[in-house]
Amino acid sequence: MILRVLPTLNDALRKTFSKRLPASTFEMADLGCSSGPNIFLIISQVIDSIHGICQQAQFKVPEIRVFLNDLPGNDFNAIFQSVPGFFERLNKAKGKMVEPCFIVGVPGSFYGRLFPTRSLHFVHSFNCLHWLSKIPPGLKDTNKGTICITKSSPGSVIKAYAKQFETDFSAFLSSRSQELMPGGQMLLLFQGRHSQNRSTEDCVFALLGQSLVDLVSEGVAKEADVDSFNLPFYKPWKGELHEIIEREGSFGVDRMEISEVDWVSRDNDDVEFPSGQYLSNIVRAASEQMISRHFGDAVTDSLFIKYATNIEEHIRHQNKGKLVNFLVLITRK
Ligand SMILES: C[S@@+](CC[C@H](N)C(=O)[O-])C[C@H]1O[C@@H](n2cnc3c(N)ncnc32)[C@H](O)[C@@H]1O
Numbered sequence: 001m002i003l004r005v006l007p008t009l010n011d012a013l014r015k016t017f018s019k020r021l022p023a024s025t026f027e028m029a030d031l032g033c034s035s036g037p038n039i040f041l042i043i044s045q046v047i048d049s050i051h052g053i054c055q056q057a058q059f060k061v062p063e064i065r066v067f068l069n070d071l072p073g074n075d076f077n078a079i080f081q082s083v084p085g086f087f088e089r090l091n092k093a094k095g096k097m098v099e100p101c102f103i104v105g106v107p108g109s110f111y112g113r114l115f116p117t118r119s120l121h122f123v124h125s126f127n128c129l130h131w132l133s134k135i136p137p138g139l140k141d142t143n144k145g146t147i148c149i150t151k152s153s154p155g156s157v158i159k160a161y162a163k164q165f166e167t168d169f170s171a172f173l174s175s176r177s178q179e180l181m182p183g184g185q186m187l188l189l190f191q192g193r194h195s196q197n198r199s200t201e202d203c204v205f206a207l208l209g210q211s212l213v214d215l216v217s218e219g220v221a222k223e224a225d226v227d228s229f230n231l232p233f234y235k236p237w238k239g240e241l242h243e244i245i246e247r248e249g250s251f252g253v254d255r256m257e258i259s260e261v262d263w264v265s266r267d268n269d270d271v272e273f274p275s276g277q278y279l280s281n282i283v284r285a286a287s288e289q290m291i292s293r294h295f296g297d298a299v300t301d302s303l304f305i306k307y308a309t310n311i312e313e314h315i316r317h318q319n320k321g322k323l324v325n326f327l328v329l330i331t332r333k
Contacts, residue, residue: 001261001325002038002126005189008255009042009124010049012185012329015254016122017053019183019331022062026050027120029067031110032128035075039068040086042124047090047101064101069114072107079105109133111171115179122185123176129169129190132232136164144227147209149234151198158198165234169244177250180332186251192326193235194258202321204263204283205231207314211307212295221299229294231287241328251330263311263321276312280304 028046033039043066054061068079083103108114110125111133143157176186193201212229215221238256245251264275284304292300315321 001189001259001323002041004259005126005187005327006045008327008329009045009187010052012187012254013046013049013122014053015331016183016185017050017057017059021059022121024062026062026064026122027067028064028122028124029069029106029115029120031069031114031123031125032131033068033070033074033079035070035078037082038126039079040082042126043086043101043103044090048094065104066101067104067106067115067120069106069108069110071109074107076105076107079103111168111175113175113178117178118181120176120180120184122187123180124187124189126189127191129172129188130192130233130235132161132164132234133168133171134164135230135232136160139230140228143230145209145213146206147212147226147229148203148205148231149198150203150206150209151201153198161234162236162240164232165236165240166244169236169241170248173245173248173251177248177332182332184332185254186328186330186332188326188328188330190326190328191235192241192258192324193237194324196237196239201235201324202263202314203235204279204321204323205233205287207310208283208287208303208307211303211310214306214310215299215302220302221295225295225299229291231290235324236326238326241326245330250333252333253328253330255327255329257327259325259327260322261325263323264315274308274312275315276308276310279311280308283307 030039030042046066047064050064051061053059068076070076106114110128138160139157142154146153149158149161180186195201209226212221212226216223216226238258241256242253245253264279281304288300291303295303311321
């Protein structure tokens with residue numbers, strides 16, 4: 001998904017530079033960076049883009065400072081330990097960099113303030129904003145037998161999730177509106193849904209909830225534990241996003257695109273696992289902490305084995321399953 005977004009990243013940087021040249025340092029932030037290699041893939045692309053743009057326009061290439069943000073529990077040490085190797089690879093591949101790049105860790109929630117007023121030129125956040133700041137209040141005893149919104153969720157559950165998303169996304173925009181300079185841009189990639197109507201769309205977490213229910217009928221998990229567990233996960237549709245951005249009022253929308261990838265897209269070389277296991281591993285990486293805290297390690301292990309089998313079945317008998325993503329590019333007015 002990130003590889004598909006890189007051309008838009010280049011366009012966004014070009015636009016940022018055309019509006020406001022950084023005095024000496026280009027200040028940018030990756031919000032929800034996690035601790036894996038995607039961080040360096042993106043930084044490397046940003047350095048390439050900025051050098052290309054500056055060479056073409058005959059600007060002096062600025063120094064670049066990249067703020068890496070995630071929740072305080074993120075493994076920032078792992079990131080910092082990878083930084084020297086990244087610079088070594090970069091220098092080997094591209095020769096000595098013209099201007100240095102500085103990397104800084106910023107622990108905290110992106111649903112609040114993270115940076116000083118008007119201090120950033122560019123912000124991006126990939127694969128994060130579908131995670132809410134908390135489980136919506138009022139779900140207890142109303143969302144039984146599942147762990148998120150499903151095709152058959154009652155209206156009150158859908159309303160509670162939508163309200164929480166609205167609160168969170170508004171807080172995200174309002175915090176960034178204070179931190180970005182006028183003309184600064186924000187590129188966001190996160191999961192969403194095609195239409196207002198939920199009844200036709202698949203969700204990887206709905207199938208995870210179904211797998212928990214299967215474990216209840218096998219006596220492995222407790223029904224009460226499933227009934228009291230909900231994920232802080234919400235997929236908005238285009239209308240909601242436009243409405244929230246408009247109401248917050250600080251950003252103009254340059255681009256809002258929707259794209260799909262198969263649940264199991266094997267266009268990389270990773271054929272080590274069968275499809276179900278492959279997707280199960282990805283979903284486990286994103287949700288294991290929350291699940292094992294509630295259900296314990298033994299249920300969690302059984303769950304992801306069951307889930308892998310259910311994914312295989314779903315892909316074979318129903319359809320391939322699609323992840324729907326929004327790409328949103330907005331500019332600080
Ligand atoms: C699936 S990972 C995405 C990592 C990376 N951006 C990528 O695309 O490969 C989602 C990340 O968002 C972080 N995250 C979720 N909610 C957050 C919040 N409120 N503030 C900061 N980070 C958050 C999680 O901790 C996790 O590392």
